[in-house]
Amino acid sequence: MVETILILILIISLITDIKERRILNIVTLPTIVFAFSYHFISSGLDGLLFSVSGFFVGIGLLLIPFIMGGMGAGDVKLLAAIGALMGSLFVFYAFIYTALIGGLIAVILLAKKKELFSSFRRMLFAAQTKTLDGVYKEDMHHAFPYGVPIVFGTFLNMGVLF
16 A cells, blocks of 8 residues: 555656656645554554654755755655655665666766766866865756656665666
């Protein structure tokens, strides 16, 4: 049952993020409430702890990129909902796949725009100077809907893909 709900919210989030560049609260917030309730009812306090810890791991993994303006709150809430449904270990591995897929998409988009090497130069400059002085946000803005790699990373972790 939990996996079916997860697949449903992933498909809805994929569609809305591609079409509207938004992951809807009407999808993520009820999922989080459902996950807490379901795990509490099925396994008591241990189930609630399983769900709450997954929720916080999901938030924690994307909190810094969100604070730095690299992604929207919907992405964070989607990963939190995945964690609440499936637990902390699952959401951690889904995040690893998500990061790899997101990095691959970013490299492809930068190469397609012929900006891959200039982006690497900016990253090297920032790493060498240990500062972001001279690196402007508009130079780094090659945004794509990050819900896409979250969805595919989660599906990959579920074994739905490949």
